[in-house]
Amino acid sequence: MKNRLKVLRAEHDLTQAKLAELLDVSRQTVNAIEKGKFDPSLPLAFKAARLFKLKIEDIFQDEEV
Template sequence: MINHLKELRARHNMTQEDLAQKVGVSRQTIVAIEKQKYDPSLSLAFRLARCFGVKIEDIFEEDTDVQN
């Protein structure tokens, strides 16, 4: 999964720590999501989307280069 979390965070002038506190996770979780090493739960994805006032699809999209 590809995500645009880092770009959204930058547009909103938020640090990783700011975002982590707003959605109730650790900064390390935000780092892992931004580095695409961790896909968030659906619940966390909704919290992230609400935090930025966007749809989940505006943050996360399927990586079409990955073969199943």
């Protein structure tokens, strides 16, 4: 799954560690999501969307689209 998490994190001047803390996950999880190695759960995707005040589909996109 493609995502804009790294870009959004940079725009908001957040480290991976700080974003992980805000999302209540590990830094390694944030890193894996940013690299496309791990797809977030639906609750985690909603949490990220709320944090950045965006819709889920504005952050995460299906690779086939």
